[in-house]
Amino acid sequence: xxxxxxxxxxxxxxxxxxxxxxxxxxxxxxxxxxxxxxxxxxxxxxxxxxxxxxxxxxxxxxxxxxxxxxxxxxxxxxxxxxxxxxxxxxxxxxxxxxxxxxxxxxxxxxxxxxxxxxxxxxxxxxxxxxxxxxxxxxxxxxxxxxxxxxxxxxxxxxxxxxxxxxxxxxxxxxxxxxxxxxxxxxxxxxxxxxxxxxxxxxxxxxxxxxxxxxxxxxxxxxxxxxxxxxxxxxxxxxxxxxxxxxxxxxxxxxxxxxxxxxxxxxxxxxxxxxxxxxxxxxxxxxxxxxxxxxxxxxxxxxxxxxxxxxxxxxxxxxxxxxxxxxxxxxxxxxxxxxxxxxxxxxxxxxxxxxxxxxxxxxxxxxxxxxxxxxxxxxxxxxxxxxxxxxxxxxxxxxxxxxxxxxxxxxxxxxxxxxxxxxxxxxxxxxxxxxxxxxxxxxxxxxxxxxxxxxxxxxxxxxxxxxxxxxxxxxxxxxxxxxxxxxxxxxxxxxxxxxxxxxxxxxxxxxxxxxxxxxxxxxxxxxxxxxxxxxxxxxxxxxxxxxxxxxxxxxxxxxxxxxxxxxxxxxxxxxxxxxx
Numbered sequence: 001x002x003x004x005x006x007x008x009x010x011x012x013x014x015x016x017x018x019x020x021x022x023x024x025x026x027x028x029x030x031x032x033x034x035x036x037x038x039x040x041x042x043x044x045x046x047x048x049x050x051x052x053x054x055x056x057x058x059x060x061x062x063x064x065x066x067x068x069x070x071x072x073x074x075x076x077x078x079x080x081x082x083x084x085x086x087x088x089x090x091x092x093x094x095x096x097x098x099x100x101x102x103x104x105x106x107x108x109x110x111x112x113x114x115x116x117x118x119x120x121x122x123x124x125x126x127x128x129x130x131x132x133x134x135x136x137x138x139x140x141x142x143x144x145x146x147x148x149x150x151x152x153x154x155x156x157x158x159x160x161x162x163x164x165x166x167x168x169x170x171x172x173x174x175x176x177x178x179x180x181x182x183x184x185x186x187x188x189x190x191x192x193x194x195x196x197x198x199x200x201x202x203x204x205x206x207x208x209x210x211x212x213x214x215x216x217x218x219x220x221x222x223x224x225x226x227x228x229x230x231x232x233x234x235x236x237x238x239x240x241x242x243x244x245x246x247x248x249x250x251x252x253x254x255x256x257x258x259x260x261x262x263x264x265x266x267x268x269x270x271x272x273x274x275x276x277x278x279x280x281x282x283x284x285x286x287x288x289x290x291x292x293x294x295x296x297x298x299x300x301x302x303x304x305x306x307x308x309x310x311x312x313x314x315x316x317x318x319x320x321x322x323x324x325x326x327x328x329x330x331x332x333x334x335x336x337x338x339x340x341x342x343x344x345x346x347x348x349x350x351x352x353x354x355x356x357x358x359x360x361x362x363x364x365x366x367x368x369x370x371x372x373x374x375x376x377x378x379x380x381x382x383x384x385x386x387x388x389x390x391x392x393x394x395x396x397x398x399x400x401x402x403x404x405x406x407x408x409x410x411x412x413x414x415x416x417x418x419x420x421x422x423x424x425x426x427x428x429x430x431x432x433x434x435x436x437x438x439x440x441x442x443x444x445x446x447x448x449x450x451x452x453x454x455x456x457x458x459x460x461x462x463x464x465x466x467x468x469x470x471x472x473x474x475x476x477x478x479x480x481x482x483x484x485x486x487x488x489x490x491x492x493x494x495x496x497x498x499x500x501x502x503x504x505x506x507x508x509x510x511x512x513x514x515x516x517x518x519x520x521x522x523x524x525x526x527x528x529x530x531x532x533x534x535x536x537x538x539x540x541x542x543x544x545x546x547x548x549x550x551x552x553x554x555x556x557x558x559x560x561x562x563x564x565x566x567x568x569x570x571x572x573x574x575x576x577x578x579x
Contacts, residue, residue: 184224
């Protein structure tokens with residue numbers, strides 16, 4: 001039988017156990033301290049790069065050029081950050097700046113620039129070109145934009161501030177801390193590189209805060225993050241830059257605009273034969289049209305007509321069209337000089353014929369030339385306003401891309417330039433439509449109007465209404481197919497046609513108009529008509545009133561009869577929601 005011996009194991013001393021625990025705790029603590037203690041980074045990051053860095057909206061935005069005592073900014077900076085409408089005109093080698101009151105032409109390498117065509121002389125050129133880049137002097141720009149600038153010491157940075165900017169004054173505390181703590185960091189952490197050092201009681205600008213850190217900027221323009229506890233926060237400093245407006249007073253209209261176009265194709269109408277137009281306060285004769293690539297304008301205006309209209313209490317807004325020629329429009333609008341020639345002629349005509357406004361009717365334009373049309377309006381409006389003229393422009397509803405009659409209009413931009421946009425709310429079914437239909441059904445108008453009002457303020461929008469009706473003919477041909485054709489008739493002629501055919505119109509719920517249909521057995525043709533009459537026009541005026549638009553405009557006087565003027569009068573009592 002085996003013999004087993006037992007030995008008693010010697011137990012550890014309590015001192016050894018305590019010592020081991022303490023050692024383990026020290027190892028764990030040191031590990032945690034190593035992992036989580038924010039040892040400050042000693043790496044320094046470069047904040048600005050290049051000479052004369054441009055400081056704008058909290059960061060560097062390129063570099064300027066110092067020529068003598070003048071600072072020049074890249075044209076690209078101005079376009080991207082100050083005014084996207086600034087352009088460079090290749091033909092004249094000029095920068096073109098437009099404001100609500102001025103058109104400024106700054107030729108390259110010239111000691112003269114032009115404000116509303118008046119020369120202004122400088123000691124240095126306002127525009128210089130270097131290494132295929134264009135730079136513009138900042139000092140002349142201060143007259144036209146709500147901005148200011150200063151050159152910062154040490155860094156030479158150009159700090160540009162705009163109206164509405166703000167920051168909070170701050171000061172580094174007096175407490176004694178390690179210098180590494182008073183360093184500006186690229187991120188809100190001590191572990192990241194620093195951009196600059198601070199000293200006790202140094203003045204700083206607090207621009208933002210993130211968790212326990214402020215983003216502050218030194219007086220030399222360099223910024224970074226520092227813990228809040230090392231900064232005393234003082235008062236907020238707003239940047240207020242005011243500019244005086246000198247726009248002349250424009251002719252006033254009591255109440256909504258009630259405009260009717262006067263279609264003038266070869267000669268003016270005998271105004272002695274024009275009956276009273278109750279409620280109308282503006283007439284817009286189609287007098288001026290573009291005829292040359294050089295911007296030359298055909299003139300059909302009549303001083304006698306203008307004097308007659310004003311004697312009746314109507315303002316006269318002469319209409320200028322592009323002749324609806326996309327090629328001619330491109331050639332005439334692509335250069336600053338030809339646009340200016342167009343404007344000079346319109347100013348001359350406005351004085352010659354004692355006009356109160358100009359109505360621009362620019363249609364059938366290549367989509368890519370839309371910005372040229374907008375630029376014409378930017379350049380024309382200050383001059384026309386200076387001459388005391390109301391500026392209006394005719395537009396269409398949006399009808400899809402690559403549509404010469406719709407897609408080129410930059411509607412929201414145009415709304416910010418002109419006094420009124422007149423929406424030509426008709427030709428839902430044009431004369432060339434393959435199917436018969438209303439010229440302008442009420443639901444179609446309202447749906448498109450609601451979409452347009454997302455881009456154009458209601459107080460700038462005038463509703464264009466048709467006074468003509470299309471008489472549609474659907475004729476069966478020998479092969480059994482149906483040929484569709486139409487003709488535009490005046491309100492009086494439609495009434496005559498209805499009487500001649502002894503047709504009684506019925507109300508059409510779908511279009512909100514009266515509708516009539518007649519079958520001609522001899523022709524094997526069906527005639528259809530959605531009628532513009534007192535009912536239809538009254539609804540259009542009520543729609544304009546319901547949406548609080550600036551007025552109505554009718555095309556054209558010749559199509560209307562005496563009932564039209566009372567029907568489209570925007571009486572406040574008509575402001576009811578359309579069904």
